[in-house]
Amino acid sequence: MQAAFWVTVGLLCLTTAGLGNAQKPQPCRSPPLFMGGLTVGTQNEKVWAVGRYAYDAVQQRIHLGEMGTYNNKSFTYNALMLFDEGVLYEINHKEQTCVKKPLQSDFHPMAVPKGATFISQVVLGTSSAPGQGLLVNNWWGDMPDKQGNYILTFSEFGCFPVSALAKTKEFGWMSVSYYDNVLGAEPHWFIPPPFCADAELVESEDGKVTDFFSVFH
Template sequence: MVLLVVLTCLLAGCLAQKPHPCSVPPLLSGALTVSTQNEKLWTYAKYLYDALGQRVRVMELGSYENKSFTYDALLLFREGSMYEINKHERTCTKKPLKTDFHPMVIPKDASLLGQAVLGSSSGPGEGLLVNTWTGDLPGKAGKFMSTVTEFGCVPVSTVYHTGEFGWVITSFFNNVVGISDPDRLNPPDYCLDGERTADEEEQTDFLSLFLKKH
């Protein structure tokens, strides 16, 4: 009986703990959508995220100002390079990557807005416990609001503001911890054999992958 009481108290203590800022799993893959307040941009993308090797790949299908586009980009932050990949034509364009790698984390100075259940809390498996945080973008460029799962710190959504597009909403889904095909985070063979290099002044950062004018 004493052991049962102790275990019950420990469990209650764990459940009562206040959520803390966290880091997204270092190896993650899945899908996401990006949409803007002014309705200029909507895109669906599959993504691969490797915080250990500082590599990201996004494969997009979307619409910008009512014009559809496809886009495939591999970002190698340690190398300072980005590859725009055209699988059908087996061509690549290499561009300088001017931004530093920023891992997907909830910063330590972020403020907790609240905890909620997505779906239903009526029965097991019917809901997902999430935490929503707010804080400043890097360089005090604006504010963000991010929602992650309580267990695992898996991203659910992020909202931030830009001068050109207004509020930008990113929603994550079909997330899987790990990367099933790590080779997709390396430039394809045809990139290394016959890549085209863009002008040095044409630099790229991560945000432009979704906000560039197609």
């Protein structure tokens, strides 16, 4: 898996001359409401996961459901993040249980950061025939905490996320791939189930901050 990460990074860097003198793409923002599937993998092979997500930038909500392995142990995880309320629900539908935690993280819209550097524009698949390829733009930048870097890929038309590579302290390079994106999302994705109604806010016992990246741990 580690070799695959570096091959991917190398291929992205080799295509920097793809546009020649053409006008470079500008940072864009994804549609405010959509849903789709994703896969997550890490360079040190500690984490692998696949799941579904729903994204609402209007009311600042994200619902993520995934299953996979962490340190060779299987897991399932279902998280509803309500950023405007500062709350994260960890939901177990099978056991009908719900844990409510403070969400100490700002909502970041799905978008190319303004400080990102354009790398290249490429076609995934082929441009030899209509409908057989996807035109995408690749971007590079520093993580907000300056502790790592990222490479983001968004579609040229629609600005949908395609993939993300982020360098982290714990996992090395973390890879996220997005697929089957569709506009809109059913409201029930963002409503806590009835058995969450009596859930009380639980502070983290180890003192760690609950934020967006916690859902991948």
